[in-house]
Amino acid sequence: MRRKLVVGNWKMNGSRVANADLLAELKAAGPWNADVAVCVPFPYIGEVALSLQGEAIAWGAQDCSAHASGAYTGEVAVPMLAEFGCRYVIVGHSERRALHGESDQIVAEKARIALAHKLVPIVCVGETLAEREGEQTDAVVKRQLSAVIHTLGHCISQVVVAYEPVWAIGTGRTATPDQAQAVHALLRKQLKAATERADDMKILYGGSVKADNAAQLFAEADIDGGLIGGASLKAADFAAVCRAAS
Numbered sequence: 001m002r003r004k005l006v007v008g009n010w011k012m013n014g015s016r017v018a019n020a021d022l023l024a025e026l027k028a029a030g031p032w033n034a035d036v037a038v039c040v041p042f043p044y045i046g047e048v049a050l051s052l053q054g055e056a057i058a059w060g061a062q063d064c065s066a067h068a069s070g071a072y073t074g075e076v077a078v079p080m081l082a083e084f085g086c087r088y089v090i091v092g093h094s095e096r097r098a099l100h101g102e103s104d105q106i107v108a109e110k111a112r113i114a115l116a117h118k119l120v121p122i123v124c125v126g127e128t129l130a131e132r133e134g135e136q137t138d139a140v141v142k143r144q145l146s147a148v149i150h151t152l153g154h155c156i157s158q159v160v161v162a163y164e165p166v167w168a169i170g171t172g173r174t175a176t177p178d179q180a181q182a183v184h185a186l187l188r189k190q191l192k193a194a195t196e197r198a199d200d201m202k203i204l205y206g207g208s209v210k211a212d213n214a215a216q217l218f219a220e221a222d223i224d225g226g227l228i229g230g231a232s233l234k235a236a237d238f239a240a241v242c243r244a245a246s
């Protein structure tokens with residue numbers, strides 16, 4: 001059986017004081033019988049790493065450059081994240097795809113460089129509301145995942161996939177467990193065609209996951225945990241989601 005993974009995505013939220021309080025409460029609330037991580041804004045990674053050293057909570061970043069170093073003003077390279085002990089990096093979040101024009105291929109390159117430096121990329125895929133209503137969900141998520149499979153080859157088995165329907169992110173509108181499971185099963189089938197290890201891979205669900213809907217979602221056969229935005233900003237809420245995964 002796959003161990004569940006719950007990852008908090010703080011997005012562009014937090015402050016040094018607020019982060020210290022949040023992490024202190026989280027450390028007191030755990031440990032859980034699940035893998036847990038927080039993906040935090042770049043400037044806080046060093047401090048978060050110090051705070052979580054030796055704890056059962058891993059940490060990571062929300063994006064990375066597709067390049068290892070060089071003249072890319074404003075970008076952050078994966079080797080820099082590795083220096084600070086990041087285990088995970090989110091790539092292809094829908095906010096990056098929509099607001100920063102990240103293509104499927106750029107997302108795949110980011111996943112490749114993350115793996116090259118021993119970070120686990122959390123590859124986000126998901127359809128917009130218009131795409132769902134146009135019955136394009138399957139085609140969209142398959143296209144997004146296919147770019148990563150094509151670029152990584154058999155190394156695809158080392159990534160975590162996150163299905164995040166764009167219409168459910170930060171909206172309070174969650175996919176039903178059936179809707180989410182259907183897409184997760186489709187993604188696992190696609191992974192099975194690419195690697196013998198697809199049954200060991202984690203596919204997370206993200207999109208308005210909270211304490212009161214997490215257990216139902218996590219009970220689905222192909223849902224291996226969650227990528228949690230809003231509910232990761234309050235320790236009690238995030239701890240409740242982690243408990244639901246335990």
Ligand code: PEP
Binds near residue numbers: 011168169230
């Ligand atoms: C996210 O940003 O990845 C996310 C799932 O956000 P929320 O939980 O707030 O919908």
